[in-house]
Amino acid sequence: MGEEHLIARSRLTPVVEMRNLKKTYYLGEVPVHALRGVNLRLFSGEFVAIMGPSGSGKTTLLNLIGTFDKPTSGKIYIEGKDLTKMGEEELTALRRNKIGFIFQFYNLIPVLTAFENVELPMLIAGRPRGERVKRVRELLGLVGLSSRSDHRPDELSGGEQQRVAIARALANRPSIILADEPTGDLDTKTGAEVVRALRLAAEKENVTVVVVTHDPVVAQKADRILEIRDGKIRRERVISGKRGKVAGR
Numbered sequence: 098m099g100e101e102h103l104i105a106r107s108r109l110t111p112v113v114e115m116r117n118l119k120k121t122y123y124l125g126e127v128p129v130h131a132l133r134g135v136n137l138r139l140f141s142g143e144f145v146a147i148m149g150p151s152g153s154g155k156t157t158l159l160n161l162i163g164t165f166d167k168p169t170s171g172k173i174y175i176e177g178k179d180l181t182k183m184g185e186e187e188l189t190a191l192r193r194n195k196i197g198f199i200f201q202f203y204n205l206i207p208v209l210t211a212f213e214n215v216e217l218p219m220l221i222a223g224r225p226r227g228e229r230v231k232r233v234r235e236l237l238g239l240v241g242l243s244s245r246s247d248h249r250p251d252e253l254s255g256g257e258q259q260r261v262a263i264a265r266a267l268a269n270r271p272s273i274i275l276a277d278e279p280t281g282d283l284d285t286k287t288g289a290e291v292v293r294a295l296r297l298a299a300e301k302e303n304v305t306v307v308v309v310t311h312d313p314v315v316a317q318k319a320d321r322i323l324e325i326r327d328g329k330i331r332r333e334r335v336i337s338g339k340r341g342k343v344a345g346r
């Protein structure tokens with residue numbers, strides 16, 4: 098098989114694919130149908146926003162992509178690999194190598210500087226010092242925080258802390274970044290800086306970025322907006338290239 102063929106195939110394989118994915122929680126005997134058949138394909142370097150009312154299944158969807166939770170039925174693939182056929186060890190390795198998480202409340206380590214927070218995942222992964230330093234500088238530059246390298250989290254603003262968290266999530270070159278309301282605690286201007294950092298991550302690092310947000314201004318910065326209601330994707334809007342194309346379904 099020629100290299101060109103392999104490259105073409107890797108372009109076509111979605112980073113995330115869901116086929117008729119369902120998730121039902123049970124509260125005692127009572128079923129809660131959190132996802133009722135989701136079909137989805139996300140590609141490399143895409144920045145996708147997920148919107149929808151409270152309880153519509155947004156966090157459930159992220160948790161399934163992040164391998165924190167297992168579907169009740171249906172299929173989910175990461176880079177073509179069927180998660181429903183993986184054992185715990187394989188899932189843990191996949192989670193560690195392929196997926197980065199951004200939380201609403203930054204979760205930085207308070208005694209470490211911005212530099213050290215970003216470096217930590219690479220230290221744990223056993224990367225050599227030279228490589229770590231180069232990568233941390235590159236990532237702090239990407240998120241616009243080169244001048245904050247030596248600041249501890251309590252010496253940074255909320256938006257700056259979140260951008261350090263984005264740099265940290267990128268450190269080991271994941272394929273996917275998952276962010277559940279990353280701007281939920283920030284004002285509009287600060288939120289916009291965080292979104293810009295996520296956009297750059299998608300563009301420059303070729304990461305698939307999935308952001309859950311209630312904020313239409315944040316969502317408008319994505320390539321696509323998926324609207325979820327009652328556990329199903331009801332509508333998809335393509336924003337990319339500012340074409341403003343609307344695809345109803």
Ligand SMILES: Nc1ncnc2c1ncn2[C@@H]1O[C@H](COP(=O)(O)OP(=O)(O)OP(=O)(O)O)[C@@H](O)[C@H]1O
Nearest residue numbers: 122123124129131150151152153154155156157158
């Ligand atoms: N562990 C659980 N056990 C039982 N029911 C759950 C569990 N987690 C979520 N649910 C239910 O599943 C549905 C979807 O929840 P989910 O957290 O995905 O919603 P969401 O869209 O993220 O909402 P929000 O915007 O409020 O964060 C809700 O009805 C919720 O009550």
Ligand SMILES: [Mg+2]
Nearest residue numbers: 155156157277
């Ligand atoms: Mg949620």
